[in-house]
Amino acid sequence: MAAQAVLRSSAPARLLSGSFYIRKGVLASWQHYQSRRPFSNEKVLVELDESTVMKMKNPPVNSLSLDVLTEFSISLEKLEIDRGCRGVILTSAFPKIFSAGLDITEMCGKSAEHYAAFWRAVQEMWLKLYGSNMVTIAAINGSSPAGGCLMAMCCDYRIMADNPKFAIGLNETQLGIVAPFWFKETMVNTVGNRVTEQSLQLGQMYPAPDALKIGLVDKLVTEEKVQSTAVAAMSQWLAVPDHARQITKSIMRKPTIDNLVKHREADINNFVSFITKDSIQKSLQVYMDRLKQKK
Numbered sequence: 001m002a003a004q005a006v007l008r009s010s011a012p013a014r015l016l017s018g019s020f021y022i023r024k025g026v027l028a029s030w031q032h033y034q035s036r037r038p039f040s041n042e043k044v045l046v047e048l049d050e051s052t053v054m055k056m057k058n059p060p061v062n063s064l065s066l067d068v069l070t071e072f073s074i075s076l077e078k079l080e081i082d083r084g085c086r087g088v089i090l091t092s093a094f095p096k097i098f099s100a101g102l103d104i105t106e107m108c109g110k111s112a113e114h115y116a117a118f119w120r121a122v123q124e125m126w127l128k129l130y131g132s133n134m135v136t137i138a139a140i141n142g143s144s145p146a147g148g149c150l151m152a153m154c155c156d157y158r159i160m161a162d163n164p165k166f167a168i169g170l171n172e173t174q175l176g177i178v179a180p181f182w183f184k185e186t187m188v189n190t191v192g193n194r195v196t197e198q199s200l201q202l203g204q205m206y207p208a209p210d211a212l213k214i215g216l217v218d219k220l221v222t223e224e225k226v227q228s229t230a231v232a233a234m235s236q237w238l239a240v241p242d243h244a245r246q247i248t249k250s251i252m253r254k255p256t257i258d259n260l261v262k263h264r265e266a267d268i269n270n271f272v273s274f275i276t277k278d279s280i281q282k283s284l285q286v287y288m289d290r291l292k293q294k295k
């Protein structure tokens with residue numbers, strides 16, 4: 001849906017609002033100033049310095065709870081309608097962890113209604129980020145399993161900290177769960193069919209150097225340089241005229257987005273019936289216990 005908007009209205013709308021901006025002078029400047037103030041929810045910080053940066057901040061590991069997903073979608077939507085914002089860098093407020101992926105506790109021992117609301121929020125985050133008109137750059141400053149990898153893959157360009165201890169991938173099968181079709185399609189669009197087929201079945205996590213080799217990330221730099229490299233890459237991406245880049249992005253991503261939009265309700269029902277199975281609940285519980293025991 002969001003990508004459809006790119007083709008139908010967004011590029012012209014931005015051009016129109018640009019001329020409004022010039023004609024309305026002072027009023028527009030004030031509105032622009034208002035909309036460019038940094039804003040912060042509890043768990044997603046938006047900084048407006050040299051570049052616009054969205055920082056996930058949900059201790060300890062940036063797991064994507066219902067709250068985080070909701071804040072994330074709202075923040076992104078705000079930036080999307082801010083005509084002063086053409087690009088956003090997505091990163092984590094914590095060293096060594098980009099995001100631990102979906103919050104497993106949201107998928108354990110809850111009601112069917114809760115699972116449905118949670119999954120809708122996951123879909124919404126993906127629709128907004130994958131379909132964003134803005135240039136999106138992931139500054140992956142640490143490990144990034146499952147939903148964290150999905151977020152990174154939604155971005156246009158990925159820069160990762162060059163440390164083999166940091167790993168990224170869709171590891172769902174390791175938890176006894178299954179990456180749904182739109183996770184799969186996002187990965188196919190990033191690294192191709194063969195690598196995706198193998199990665200998904202094995203639930204493979206790739207240390208940063210291997211992630212670069214398979215094209216899951218685009219560039220490795222030292223941890224300290226992740227952010228500044230993202231800022232430099234942003235300038236390069238923003239040098240391309242918006243309308244041409246946005247329409248091109250939409251041509252690339254629209255079929256994948258349309259596929260989820262078309263099957264959205266069925267996908268929620270599928271998730272709820274899958275996650276409420278006793279065997280799946282047991283697998284998730286065992287995985288969580290193992291995570292806690294490793295200390």
Ligand SMILES: CCCCCCCCC/C=C/C(=O)SCCNC(=O)CCNC(=O)[C@H](O)C(C)(C)COP(=O)(O)OP(=O)(O)OC[C@H]1O[C@@H](n2cnc3c(N)ncnc32)[C@H](O)[C@@H]1OP(=O)(O)O
Pocket residue numbers: 060061063097099100101102103104105143145146147148171172175177178179180270271274275288291292295
């Ligand atoms: C057909 C299709 C139908 C649909 C089928 C269903 C599709 C579902 C798709 C699912 C997508 C997902 O993203 S599933 C999520 C997959 N995520 C993962 O596997 C990540 C697991 N976590 C890790 O590997 C590590 O924690 C890692 C992120 C690298 C950080 O390691 P550290 O040593 O720094 O930290 P830890 O000590 O492990 O973790 C700190 C605390 O955070 C907790 N924690 C860690 N990850 C967590 C998580 N994802 N959710 C909740 N809590 C988490 C730990 O239990 C600890 O809790 P305390 O002990 O209490 O402190």
